[in-house]
Amino acid sequence: MNEKIKVGIIGSQFISQIHTISLKRCPQAEVFAVASPTPGNARSFAAKHSIPHHFTDYKKLIIMPEVDMIVVGAPNYVHCPITLDAAAAGKHVVMEKPLCLNLAEADRMIDACRKAKVKLMYAEELCFAPKYVRLKQLLDSGALGAPTLLKQSEKHDGPHAQHFWDVSRSGGGVTMDMGCHAIQFFRWMLGRPPVKSVYAQMSTHTHKDKTEGDDNALIILEFANGVIGLAEESWTKRGGMDDRAEVHGSKGVAYADLLRGNAIETYSAEGYDYAVEKAGSTKGWSFAIYEEEWNYGFPQEMAHFVDCVQNDQQPFVKGEDGRAVLEVIFAAYESARAGRKVELPFKTDAKKPHDLWKRKS
Numbered sequence: 001m002n003e004k005i006k007v008g009i010i011g012s013q014f015i016s017q018i019h020t021i022s023l024k025r026c027p028q029a030e031v032f033a034v035a036s037p038t039p040g041n042a043r044s045f046a047a048k049h050s051i052p053h054h055f056t057d058y059k060k061l062i063i064m065p066e067v068d069m070i071v072v073g074a075p076n077y078v079h080c081p082i083t084l085d086a087a088a089a090g091k092h093v094v095m096e097k098p099l100c101l102n103l104a105e106a107d108r109m110i111d112a113c114r115k116a117k118v119k120l121m122y123a124e125e126l127c128f129a130p131k132y133v134r135l136k137q138l139l140d141s142g143a144l145g146a147p148t149l150l151k152q153s154e155k156h157d158g159p160h161a162q163h164f165w166d167v168s169r170s171g172g173g174v175t176m177d178m179g180c181h182a183i184q185f186f187r188w189m190l191g192r193p194p195v196k197s198v199y200a201q202m203s204t205h206t207h208k209d210k211t212e213g214d215d216n217a218l219i220i221l222e223f224a225n226g227v228i229g230l231a232e233e234s235w236t237k238r239g240g241m242d243d244r245a246e247v248h249g250s251k252g253v254a255y256a257d258l259l260r261g262n263a264i265e266t267y268s269a270e271g272y273d274y275a276v277e278k279a280g281s282t283k284g285w286s287f288a289i290y291e292e293e294w295n296y297g298f299p300q301e302m303a304h305f306v307d308c309v310q311n312d313q314q315p316f317v318k319g320e321d322g323r324a325v326l327e328v329i330f331a332a333y334e335s336a337r338a339g340r341k342v343e344l345p346f347k348t349d350a351k352k353p354h355d356l357w358k359r360k361s
Contacts, residue, residue: 099322128297145251173213
């Protein structure tokens, strides 16, 4: 396939803005249409990004014969139906994290895309972030020796959109929203070994007026090869996004701060337009980011997915990865409820992870 890949965007909020900006940096892609159910959103989004077609009903987008691939930035609870509809229409799917609400949905999505012979690609941008790619190269090269402990933390003061606060639509709190990043990060860094067990501590400290979900979490993963992964997730940290990782090995250690090392240390008495994602104020000292999408790996991620469709390549991060991450998330919520380590594989018919956390013993 030599022609440009025509892409449909489903969603019109923060992450869809990033997807679109990133796709426009990919010469093999053309953002052809956008869909959003909120009146006026798709129209204004299309005008802002010079997208020729816009819809309030995503089903009208996916039946367009010109569209090759859709990129989904919609709320978690519609991930499964959108994927099933897209597969039925013969469209390749890039699904933003988390893959869906539960393991049964994940299996249906993977099966539908396999039967339709379309690709189900899982949008975990940390696997493409240049600093983390270099971190993995250091580990793989033997520079750090045998890995013993990995850490990854992501912290800010809460999500962009209201649906994240509603566990009936999101499936859970900060573990569901951001813990999925750390879990796939660990799996990717280590070459996807099986997860042996999960132990988690979760709480709701700051946002009890907004959500029943967890706004702080510590998650410990024990891999079959003996390596430990520690994820620190928070919706209560003020002052903008923090995203950091550490790799400890038998012969060395490496620290990677995804944002601060790619920022301009700035003092402003008046404040300015934008510092970094989730920064509440730019007055006083702040860290002014540049090339934010690139630092996170979004353009690289989208270019990879476009190449997979254009040249029929296997995606580096796919639906099965999203399912594996979701299984760990369910085990983490069960661990937080039970106060003990939970072994994997973990089977559950729970409709969403939050149900396990709040289930009575």
